[in-house]
Amino acid sequence: MPKFAANLSLMYNEYEFLDRFAAAARDGFTAVEFLFPYGFIAGEIKARLRDSELTQVLFNCPPGDWAAGERGIASLPGREEEFKRSIERALGYAQVLGNTRLHVMAGLLQYGQDRGRHLEVYLHNLAYAAQQAAAHGVTVLIEPINTRDMPGYLLNTQEEAHAICREVGAPNLKVQFDLYHCQIVEGDVAMTMRRDIAGIGHMQIAGVPERNEPDTGELHYPYLFGLMDELGYDGWVGCEYRPKAGTSEGLGWFRKVMSNKY
Template sequence: MPRFAANLSFMYQDLPFLERFAAAAVDGFEGVEYLFPYDYPAEEIATRLQAHGLQQALFNLPPGDWSAGERGIACLPGRHVEFAAGVEQALHYARVLGNERLHVMAGIPKSGMSRAACRDTYLRNLRLACALAAAEGRTILIEPINTRDMPGYFLNRQDEAHAIVAAVGADNLKVQMDFYHLQIVEGDIAMKYRQYRAGIGHLQIAGVPERNEPDSGEVNYPYLFEMLDASGYDGWVGCEYHPRADTSAGLGWLRAWRKRP
């Protein structure tokens, strides 16, 4: 059975962030992920994880100036010092929280930036992040994101992401495959998963097109969950979706799946 992690940046929005850990545990989640932990001391988050028997599955490196529209800085020329500091900060949190995977957001190049220069910058920064993470036995992830939700984002397709992984050449660099983004950009989810299975380090899900619970919309998630089981996937599946209403009430899809023989 896939191991589902609650994404606390999307779910349980009626609760303050630090109270969402308890709510996720009550609903039977064994792991959690979220976008960024940096507004809270790592030790305070670790206390919540330990108190509720939760594993930290994933979080992102610092994204730059999020309020100004930045969505990562890894591909942005001239930001390498800031990027390196972000890697160190993320690794500190990873040590305290005990998670093995960190997502590096590529970023949105500004008008006039050369794509070739951005790619070179991205490769250099990823090599740095991978080297520092490898020294601690941690994995770096990159994720193709659809341009409807995040216009201008540097990385959009699976083939692009896996080409980046090959170019970096680090054993601890993997692709974070989000079925929601994949369906919007490319479709053919099952075949793309099978094609790239060896290079996948984390999965995420959401209904398409509304990004709500995975029990409605155009994607047949029960089929995909069975496919994951059959493939032997033993990593986390992050529930990165916006609940239609109350998070717990909307988990009928998960309760039904757990009851399957």
């Protein structure tokens, strides 16, 4: 049976952020992930994790100016020093929160910009991030994101992400396999998972195409959950979806999985 982590950036928005930890624990989750912790003191979040007996499994490194539309800086020429500082900041939070996975967002490629130059910067920055993270026992993740939700994002396909990991050659650089993004961009989710399982460091799920609960839409998750077990995937599966109504009310799928009735 997969191990599920509630994504507190998309789920439990009925509550203030720091109150979402207890809400997730009440519903039976034992782990959480979220996009960014930087608006809070790390110790505040750690206290909520401790009080709710939750494991922190993942968050993102600083993405640049998110409010202004930036979606990562790892591939942006001229931002290398800022990127180094962002890795240092993320690792500082990870040391307090206890997670061993950090997602580094690539950034957007604007029309007319040199993709080759962006890839060169991306590879260099990922090598740096992996080296720094290795000293803390942390795995760096990169995630292909679909072009509908995030137009212009540098990294879109699983094959390209795994090729980048191979080129960097760091054992602690892995791919974050979001089944939702994969289905939208490429399809053939099950065979892609089989092909790439050795390089996958984290998985995430959502219904396709609306990004609601995983028991909605075109993907058949009971089969995919079974495939995760068959392939021996023992990492966490992040529930990065937008609940259709209330979060707790939409967890019928989760209760079925946990009771082996899915």
